[in-house]
Amino acid sequence: MSRIDTKSTEEWIQFFEAEVPNHVTENRWEHIKRVANFANQLAEVHGFPDPKRAYLAGLIHDTTKQKHWQVHETLFSEFSLNVDGIPRQAYHAYSVPLFLQREFGFYDKEIHSAIQNHTLGSESPSLLDQIVYAADFLGSDYCQKQTELPNWIQKTKENLYFGIFMKAFQTISFLMEKKEVIHPNTFFTYNHALQSLKETK
Numbered sequence: 001m002s003r004i005d006t007k008s009t010e011e012w013i014q015f016f017e018a019e020v021p022n023h024v025t026e027n028r029w030e031h032i033k034r035v036a037n038f039a040n041q042l043a044e045v046h047g048f049p050d051p052k053r054a055y056l057a058g059l060i061h062d063t064t065k066q067k068h069w070q071v072h073e074t075l076f077s078e079f080s081l082n083v084d085g086i087p088r089q090a091y092h093a094y095s096v097p098l099f100l101q102r103e104f105g106f107y108d109k110e111i112h113s114a115i116q117n118h119t120l121g122s123e124s125p126s127l128l129d130q131i132v133y134a135a136d137f138l139g140s141d142y143c144q145k146q147t148e149l150p151n152w153i154q155k156t157k158e159n160l161y162f163g164i165f166m167k168a169f170q171t172i173s174f175l176m177e178k179k180e181v182i183h184p185n186t187f188f189t190y191n192h193a194l195q196s197l198k199e200t201k
Contacts, residue, residue, distance in 0.1 A: 009052050012106065016059050019104070023063050027141075032062050034139030035132070038153075042131045045157045057111045057132050058139075061118050064099050065092040075099055086120070087181055093119040121168060121189030133189070134163030142170060159200060165193035 007015065021029045036058030043054035064071065072091040075098040076083050083094055097112035113122075114132040122129055134156055143149050156163030168190035175182045 009050070009056055013052065013056050013059060015104070016056070016063075020060060020063055024066050028062060028065060031139055031141060032059060034144075035061060035135045038135035038138045039131055042135055042156065042160065042163070043128075046127065046131065046160050048127055048131060053108075053111065054128060054131050054135075057114045057128060058135055060096065060100060060106075060111075061115045061132060061136065062092065062096070064095045067092070067095070067099075071095070071099075075102070078102070085183070087183060089180075090119040090183070093117070117185075120183045120185040121164075122185055123188050125189075130160055130164055133167060134160055137163055137167030137170065159197065161193045161196040161200070164189060165197055168193060 020032060024032065036055045039058035040051045040055040042048075043051035048054055064075075069088060069091065072095040075081075075095045079098045081094060081098065083091065086094060093116050096115045097107075100106040100112075110126065110128055113126060114128040117125055117129045118132045118136050121133060125133070137143060138149070138153055138156060143152065146152070152163070152166060156166075168186055171186055172182055172190060175186075
């Protein structure tokens with residue numbers, strides 16, 4: 001395993017802006033750039049102390065998204081990570097931090113948490129977890145096709161729970177339509193965001 005490197009946030013951003021496109025398709029890279037920019041914007045308006053770190057989290061959140069499932073399972077085995085109960089479509093959220101640590105010596109507990117929780121949600125999310133989760137929705141291909149997107153962006157800037165709710169809602173709706181298993185964290189995220197929105201009205 002590589003040693004843990006100590007580049008600055010700016011240095012890691014420059015590094016991954018050049019590296020991540022080597023691991024994803026052009027369409028996925030466009031999504032990643034949108035998510036990174038939304039994460040930066042949401043961090044600025046919602047009081048995250050270092051928006052560039054939010055940008056970095058968005059920049060690397062999908063690095064292993066298009067890797068073969070065996071790549072994920074090899075990483076889980078190597079790092080002794082138990083992913084029982086994690087749907088295969090969410091494997092990348094758990095493998096990205098391991099891949100970045102093994103291949104590039106990048107380890108950042110807060111950023112790795114945000115990456116791990118950007119797909120299924122979390123029962124105890126940090127502010128950065130919530131920012132990346134909402135940014136992933138706003139930067140999605142789904143959102144790019146919706147005429148309501150400018151309104152959704154504005155509402156998420158006004159209340160972060162709006163973007164969190166919208167992503168959880170859209171995820172649950174999609175999975176129910178496909179008759180796929182829905183992870184408990186996603187239901188929790190939906191319920192918590194909806195309750196928080198009602199409380200702030």
